[in-house]
Amino acid sequence: MAALNGAVENGQPDKKVPQLPRPLRSLEVKYTKIFINNEWHESTSGKKFPTYNPSTLEKICDIEEGDKPDVDIAVEAAKAAFQRGSPWRQMDAPSRGRLLHKLADLLERDRVILATLETMDTGKPFLQAYFIDLEGCIKTLRYYAGWADKIQGRTIPVDENFVCFTRHEPMGVCGAITPWNFPLLMLVWKMAPALCCGNTLVIKPAEQTPLTSLYVGSLIKEVGFPPGVVNIVPGYGPTAGAAISTHDGIDKIAFTGSTKVGKLIKEAASKSNLKRVTLELGGKNPCIVCADADLDLAVECAHQGVFFNQGQCCTAASRVFVEEQIYPEFVRRSVEFAKKRLVGDPFDARTEQGPQIDQKQFDKILELIESGKKEGAKLECGGLAIEDRGLFIKPTVFSEVTDNMRIAKEEIFGPVQPIMKFKSIEEVIRRANSIEYGLTAAVFTKNLDRALTLASALQSGTVWINCYNALYAQAPFGGFKMSGNGRELGDHALAEYTEVKTVTIKLSQKSP
Amino acid sequence: MKKQGPDGNPAPVMPALPEPLKDLKIKYTKIFINNEWHDSVSGKKFAVFNPATEEKICEVEEGDKADVDKAVKAARKAFELGSVWRTMDASERGRLLNKLADLVERDRLILATMETIDGGKLFSTAYLMDLGACIKTLRYCAGWADKIHGRTVPMDGNFFTFTRHEPIGVCGQIIPWNFPLVMFIWKIAPALCCGNTVVVKPAEQTPLSALYMGSLIKEAGFPPGVVNIVPGFGPTAGAAISHHMDIDKVAFTGSTEVGKLIKEAAGKSNLKRVTLELGGKSPNIIFADADLDAAVEFAHIGLFYHQGQCCIAGSRIFVEEPIYDEFVRRSIERAKKYTLGDPLKPGVQQGPQIDKEQFKKILDLIESGKKEGAKLECGGGPWGDKGYFIQPTVFSNVTDDMRIAKEEIFGPVQQIMKFKTIDEVIKRANNTTYGLAAAVFTKDIDKALTFAAALQAGTVWVNCYSAMSAQCPFGGFKMSGNGREM
Numbered sequence: 001m002a003a004l005n006g007a008v009e010n011g012q013p014d015k016k017v018p019q020l021p022r023p024l025r026s027l028e029v030k031y032t033k034i035f036i037n038n039e040w041h042e043s044t045s046g047k048k049f050p051t052y053n054p055s056t057l058e059k060i061c062d063i064e065e066g067d068k069p070d071v072d073i074a075v076e077a078a079k080a081a082f083q084r085g086s087p088w089r090q091m092d093a094p095s096r097g098r099l100l101h102k103l104a105d106l107l108e109r110d111r112v113i114l115a116t117l118e119t120m121d122t123g124k125p126f127l128q129a130y131f132i133d134l135e136g137c138i139k140t141l142r143y144y145a146g147w148a149d150k151i152q153g154r155t156i157p158v159d160e161n162f163v164c165f166t167r168h169e170p171m172g173v174c175g176a177i178t179p180w181n182f183p184l185l186m187l188v189w190k191m192a193p194a195l196c197c198g199n200t201l202v203i204k205p206a207e208q209t210p211l212t213s214l215y216v217g218s219l220i221k222e223v224g225f226p227p228g229v230v231n232i233v234p235g236y237g238p239t240a241g242a243a244i245s246t247h248d249g250i251d252k253i254a255f256t257g258s259t260k261v262g263k264l265i266k267e268a269a270s271k272s273n274l275k276r277v278t279l280e281l282g283g284k285n286p287c288i289v290c291a292d293a294d295l296d297l298a299v300e301c302a303h304q305g306v307f308f309n310q311g312q313c314c315t316a317a318s319r320v321f322v323e324e325q326i327y328p329e330f331v332r333r334s335v336e337f338a339k340k341r342l343v344g345d346p347f348d349a350r351t352e353q354g355p356q357i358d359q360k361q362f363d364k365i366l367e368l369i370e371s372g373k374k375e376g377a378k379l380e381c382g383g384l385a386i387e388d389r390g391l392f393i394k395p396t397v398f399s400e401v402t403d404n405m406r407i408a409k410e411e412i413f414g415p416v417q418p419i420m421k422f423k424s425i426e427e428v429i430r431r432a433n434s435i436e437y438g439l440t441a442a443v444f445t446k447n448l449d450r451a452l453t454l455a456s457a458l459q460s461g462t463v464w465i466n467c468y469n470a471l472y473a474q475a476p477f478g479g480f481k482m483s484g485n486g487r488e489l490g491d492h493a494l495a496e497y498t499e500v501k502t503v504t505i506k507l508s509q510k511s512p
Numbered sequence: 513m514k515k516q517g518p519d520g521n522p523a524p525v526m527p528a529l530p531e532p533l534k535d536l537k538i539k540y541t542k543i544f545i546n547n548e549w550h551d552s553v554s555g556k557k558f559a560v561f562n563p564a565t566e567e568k569i570c571e572v573e574e575g576d577k578a579d580v581d582k583a584v585k586a587a588r589k590a591f592e593l594g595s596v597w598r599t600m601d602a603s604e605r606g607r608l609l610n611k612l613a614d615l616v617e618r619d620r621l622i623l624a625t626m627e628t629i630d631g632g633k634l635f636s637t638a639y640l641m642d643l644g645a646c647i648k649t650l651r652y653c654a655g656w657a658d659k660i661h662g663r664t665v666p667m668d669g670n671f672f673t674f675t676r677h678e679p680i681g682v683c684g685q686i687i688p689w690n691f692p693l694v695m696f697i698w699k700i701a702p703a704l705c706c707g708n709t710v711v712v713k714p715a716e717q718t719p720l721s722a723l724y725m726g727s728l729i730k731e732a733g734f735p736p737g738v739v740n741i742v743p744g745f746g747p748t749a750g751a752a753i754s755h756h757m758d759i760d761k762v763a764f765t766g767s768t769e770v771g772k773l774i775k776e777a778a779g780k781s782n783l784k785r786v787t788l789e790l791g792g793k794s795p796n797i798i799f800a801d802a803d804l805d806a807a808v809e810f811a812h813i814g815l816f817y818h819q820g821q822c823c824i825a826g827s828r829i830f831v832e833e834p835i836y837d838e839f840v841r842r843s844i845e846r847a848k849k850y851t852l853g854d855p856l857k858p859g860v861q862q863g864p865q866i867d868k869e870q871f872k873k874i875l876d877l878i879e880s881g882k883k884e885g886a887k888l889e890c891g892g893g894p895w896g897d898k899g900y901f902i903q904p905t906v907f908s909n910v911t912d913d914m915r916i917a918k919e920e921i922f923g924p925v926q927q928i929m930k931f932k933t934i935d936e937v938i939k940r941a942n943n944t945t946y947g948l949a950a951a952v953f954t955k956d957i958d959k960a961l962t963f964a965a966a967l968q969a970g971t972v973w974v975n976c977y978s979a980m981s982a983q984c985p986f987g988g989f990k991m992s993g994n995g996r997e998m
Binding site: 508 | 964
C-alpha cells in the first residue's frame with residue numbers, strides 16, 4: 001500500500017528522507033465510555049469489560065460494556081438525528097463532504113496517538129499502524145468526502161405520459177460491527193460511505209479492540225457532526241452485536257468478521273425487519289505463481305501476503321500454488337524470508353510481526369499447525385510458539401501441502417504459509433475455485449494472456465496481478481461466494497448505503 | 513443566487529461580510545509561465561482601469577502570439593508522458609485543488625477587493641457570491657479527480673476491452689470580464705481535475721484576479737507549466753490560442769460573435785476540441801397562478817444582477833395577461849429603489865458597467881427601445897458624471913420585433929411582454945437563436961413539467977432564477993454555446 005510521506009514542493013517530490021514517527025510512551029487512554037449523541041455514557045447495567053495489550057498480556061483499562069438497552073438508546077439517538085428536518089438531513093451535501101475532510105484532518109493531526117492506541121490494543125507493529133492503517137483511513141475519508149455531493153439519480157424515459165426520475169436517498173440508521181484485525185481502518189471503511197450518503201450510525205467495535213473507535217468519537221464531536229449522527233457502543237457480539245442485527249429500528253447492517261458470524265447476522269436481519277446486509281467475511285485466498293513469474297517479486301509478495309498483520313487478514317495468501325518447475329526454489333526462498341522475519345515488541349521500529357490478538361486465536365492457530373504436521377505436510381520452519389508466555393508464534397512454512405489437509409481448507413488467521421504444487425493452468429483454476437470462499441486471488445506471471453485468463457476465471461472479488469494487498473479507496477473490494485455480500489470502497493459502496501426511490505409524475509400530455 | 517440553509521446548520525457557509533481592504537497593492541502584473549513571472553516578449557504593457565472612477569489601476573504585461581507560444585511550450589512539457597503531473601496520483605491532483613481552495617479562502621478579502629476594483633462588481637456580491645462559488649467549485653472538482661472511471665466492455669470475439677478517460681492535453685482557456693475569477697475557476701478546476709495543463713487568457717478589462725491566482729497556484733504546489741496565464745487582447749493573444757497548432761482544446765466564455773470566430777479558427781487550424789459559453793436572451797415566463805411577490809423579485813434579480821452583465825440575464829419577461837399590469841407596477845417600484853455608486857462602498861446596490869464600449873452599446877439599445885415604441889417606465893439614461901453608470905431601466909409593452917426584445921443588451925434594462933396562452937409563449941420563448949436559460953413561475957405541476965420539456969434552453973428554472981451550483985451542468989442550446997460546464 002502506498003505510504004508516501006514526502007511533501008510535494010513546487011510539484012517536485014520532497015527529496016529529504018522523512019523522520020520515522022515515534023510512538024507515545026505512557027499514553028493515557030481518555031475515552032472508555034459509550035458514545036451517544038456526542039456525549040459519553042456509562043453502561044445501563046453498570047458493567048465494564050477489560051481490554052488487554054496482547055504483547056504484554058496486561059490489562060490496558062476497563063471499558064463500559066454496552067448491551068441491548070444501550071443499543072436501544074443509541075438507535076433512538078440515530079433515528080432522531082435522521083428525522084426529516086433534522087440538522088443532518090437539512091445539511092447541504094457538500095457540507096457533509098467538508099465534515100469528512102475535517103475528520104481526515106483531525107486523524108492526520110492525531111496520527112501518532114491513534115497509531116499508538118492501535119498498537120497497544122492489537123499488537124500490530126507501530127510503524128505499520130502509522131503508515132498503513134492510518135494512511136488508509138485518511139485517504140478513504142477524503143475519497144468519500146469527494147463523493148458526498150455527487151450521488152446522482154437519473155431521469156428515465158418511460159412509456160406514455162410520465163416524467164420519471166430516481167433519487168438515491170440515505171438508508172437511515174446503519175449498524176456497523178467492526179473486527180479486531182484493522183479496528184480503525186474497518187471502522188472508516190463503513191463510516192465514510194455511510195456518512196457521505198447521509199446516513200446515521202450505531203457502531204459496535206470488536207471487544208478486543210475498542211480504543212481507537214472510541215477516540216474517533218471524540219473527533220466526531222470536535223469536527224462538528226450533529227449529535228446522534230455517529231454513536232459507538234462497545235460490547236460483545238452475542239449481546240450488543242446481536243442487539244444490532246435483530247433491531248427493528250436499524251435499516252441496514254454492515255459486518256466485517258468471520259463467515260460463521262456473518263451467516264448469523266444475515267439470518268438475524270431476515271428474521272427481524274429485512275434490514276439490508278453488507279458482509280466482508282473470511283478468505284482462503286489462492287496465490288498462483290507461474291514458472292515465468294519474476295521469482296523475487298513473487299516470493300516477497302507471497303510472503304508479505306500471508307504474514308502481514310500476523311497473518312490476521314481476510315486477504316491472507318493462505319494457499320500458495322506454485323508451478324512445478326520452480327517449486328523447490330520458491331520454497332527455499334520463502335523459508336529464507338520466513339526465517340528472517342523479526343518477531344517482537346510492536347513498538348520497536350525493527351519489528352515486522354507482533355503477537356496474535358488473544359488466547360483463543362493463538363490456540364486455534366497452534367491447533368491447525370499441529371494438524372498440518374499430523375496430516376503429512378512438511379514443516380519447513382517455525383511451527384511453534386516463541387516463548388512459553390505470550391501470544392507470539394514463529395513464522396511457519398509448510399510445503400508438500402495437499403488440498404484435503406485442514407491447513408489447505410480452513411482459514412488459519414495466523415503466520416502460517418502452506419505452499420502447494422500445480423502442473424497446469426486449468427488444474428490450478430479448478431483447485432483455486434474449489435472452496436466456498438472467494439475474497440481475493442493473486443497471479444504472478446509475465447504472460448499477458450495467462451494473466452487475463454486467470455483474472456477472468458478466478459471466482460474472487462479482487463484479483464491481483466504481480467502484486468499483493470494493493471488496496472485503494474478508489475477500487476471496490478468484497479467477496480464472491482461465502483466471503484461476503486456486497487462491495488466496500490470505490491463507487492460501489494455508495495450503492496450499499498443508499499436506497500433508490502423512483503418518482504413518476506403524470507403529465508396531461510406526452511412530453512419529448 | 514442560491515439561498516443558504518437554516519441557522520441550525522452546524523456547517524454554515526455564509527461568512528460575515530468584512531470591510532474591503534483599503535489601499536490594495538497590486539503585486540502580480542506579469543505573464544505567468546512555469547510558475548514564474550515574465551515580461552512580455554514585445555516589451556508592451558496595457559492599462560487596467562477601475563470602471564467606477566475611470567482611473568487607471570496599474571499596467572499589465574501585454575501578451576501576444578510569442579508569449580502564447582512560450583506558454584504552450586511550457587504546458588506541453590508539463591503534459592509529457594512521465595512528467596510529474598502525468599505520473600501524479602489522481603487523488604493527489606484532488607489534494608492540490610483542495611489546497612488551492614484553502615488558499616482562496618485565506619485570501620478571500622484580497623481577491624474580493626480586487627474583483628470589485630477591477631470589475632465594478634459590488635463588494636458584498638464579490639465577497640459572498642463570487643468567492644463562495646470559486647471555493648465550492650474548486651472543492652467540487654477536487655472530489656472528482658480520482659473518480660474519473662472508464663469501463664470494461666464485453667466485446668465480441670477473444671478480446672479484453674476497456675476504456676480510459678484520458679486528459680485531452682494542453683487546453684487554451686479564454687475568460688470573460690463579467691465574472692473574472694469565477695469563470696477562471698470554472699475553466700481550470702475541471703481541466704486540472706482531469707489531468708490537463710492550461711494556458712489561460714483573462715479578459716483585458718479584468719486580468720488582476722487571474723494573475724493573483726497564479727501566485728496561489730504556485731504556493732499550492734502545482735508543478736511548473738501546469739497552469740500558465742497570459743494577459744492580453746482578443747485579436748492578438750486570444751486569436752493566437754484559438755489558431756494554435758499545439759493546443760488540443762479551447763474553452764471560451766464570451767459573446768456569440770467571438771465564439772463563432774473561435775470555433776472557425778479551431779476548425780481551420782488543428783480541429784482542437786471546443787467548448788463555448790456564449791450569450792443569451794433568456795425568457796422568464798410568469799403565469800397568473802405564480803406567487804407574484806416571488807416572481808417579481810426573482811425576475812428583478814434575474815435581470816439586474818451585476819448591472820445586467822450576465823449571460824443568463826432574464827431579459828425577456830413574458831407575463832400572463834391577467835396579472836400583467838400588476839407585475840409591471842411592482843417591477844417598477846422594485847427598480848426605483850436603487851442607490852448607484854462606488855461598488856466598494858457599503859449601501860451601494862448598483863455599480864458601473866465594465867467599460868465605455870458596453871456603456872455606449874447599452875445606451876444605444878435603450879434609445880432604440882424608445883424609438884421603436886416600447887413604454888419607458890423608469891430610468892432610460894446614464895447616471896453620474898464619472899464612471900460608466902446607467903440608471904436601472906424598465907420597458908413595458910415590448911413586442912417581439914423590437915431590438916430590445918431580440919438583441920442581448922448586457923445592461924440594467926428590463927423588458928416586460930404580455931402573453932395569452934401556453935402554446936403561444938412556448939413558441940415566442942423559443943423564437944431566438946439563443947438558448948442558455950429559461951424560467952417558469954407557476955404552482956401547477958403539469959405546466960412546470962411541460963415547460964421543462966418544451967423550452968429550448970440548457971437550464972430551466974421553476975419558481976426561481978439564477979439557481980446555480982457546482983454540482984449542476986450548465987451550458988447552452990443553439991447559439992448560446994457548445995458543451996456543458998460543471
